Amino acid sequence: MPVYIDRLMADRNVLFMDAETFGAYMLLLFSEWTDGPLPDDINMICKIAKDIDQSKAEALLKQCFRKDKLGFVNDTLEEIKTTQQDLHQKRVDAGAKGGKSKAQKKIQKPSKAKAELEPSSSNKEVEVEEEIDSSSTTTTPSISEVQEHFKMSGYKSDPETFHAFNESRGWKGIESWTAAAVLWEKREKKSDKAPAEAEEWIDFVGTCSACGYTAKARNHISRPHQKLDCQKCCLEGRDPSEIVLKNPNE
Numbered sequence: 698m699p700v701y702i703d704r705l706m707a708d709r710n711v712l713f714m715d716a717e718t719f720g721a722y723m724l725l726l727f728s729e730w731t732d733g734p735l736p737d738d739i740n741m742i743c744k745i746a747k748d749i750d751q752s753k754a755e756a757l758l759k760q761c762f763r764k765d766k767l768g769f770v771n772d773t774l775e776e777i778k779t780t781q782q783d784l785h786q787k788r789v790d791a792g793a794k795g796g797k798s799k800a801q802k803k804i805q806k807p808s809k810a811k812a813e814l815e816p817s818s819s820n821k822e823v824e825v826e827e828e829i830d831s832s833s834t835t836t837t838p839s840i841s842e843v844q845e846h847f848k849m850s851g852y853k854s855d856p857e858t859f860h861a862f863n864e865s866r867g868w869k870g871i872e873s874w875t876a877a878a879v880l881w882e883k884r885e886k887k888s889d890k891a892p893a894e895a896e897e898w899i900d901f902v903g904t905c906s907a908c909g910y911t912a913k914a915r916n917h918i919s920r921p922h923q924k925l926d927c928q929k930c931c932l933e934g935r936d937p938s939e940i941v942l943k944n945p946n947e
């Protein structure tokens with residue numbers, strides 16, 4: 698949830714809130730942001746606001762929320778939510794468009810997605826792109842940008858998979874795709890290595906000659922064998938027999 702501090706602090710209702718009520722207000726906004734309108738149930742509201750007094754909760758609802766058919770809503774929050782969703786959708790659309798035209802033209806101009814928008818784009822879309830460019834450095838990369846970046850950085854992982862994975866999620870939560878690519882590459886490397894390492898550790902097996910108990914223990918394949926005293930013999934009070942554990946594949 699983005700917090701517009703100036704706007705929030707200038708709100709007359711917030712200006713006169715005590716700390717507890719302000720905390721409750723924030724908790725209710727968080728809840729509305731993630732789960733939608735607040736339930737029309739004062740007990741639930743108190744619970745969401747970490748057990749605030751019912752009278753305070755009621756006053757808060759009256760001051761800062763409006764009763765809708767789905768529950769209580771804060772109009773400012775709903776407005777911000779809608780703007781964010783619009784912006785996000787525009788960004789995804791512009792990114793896809795930029796990627797498409799780039800693939801067709803085989804990179805004529807340097808990166809800025811703005812320059813890649815098709816001439817038919819309305820002014821409104823260009824405005825939105827500019828807004829994004831000035832507010833953050835995030836642009837969604839095209840597949841060819843990702844491919845080139847992976848090649849230049851010497852990454853071993855597949856750029857198409859990285860692009861498709863993030864494209865399908867609308868590049869959600871990614872501030873910088875190049876930073877995300879670093880993490881992606883590291884994770885891929887790890888998962889490449891893990892199975893090979895795991896194969897070097899296996900269960901050695903051996904049977905007690907006195908009681909027939911079968912023992913197992915994890916061992917590195919480089920070890921010829923391992924000896925241990927039979928647990929069962931120990932438990933049953935006999936002199937422990939020695940079990941020799943061996944690599945079952947040898």
Ligand SMILES: [Zn+2]
Nearest residue numbers: 905908927930
């Ligand atoms: Zn035994």
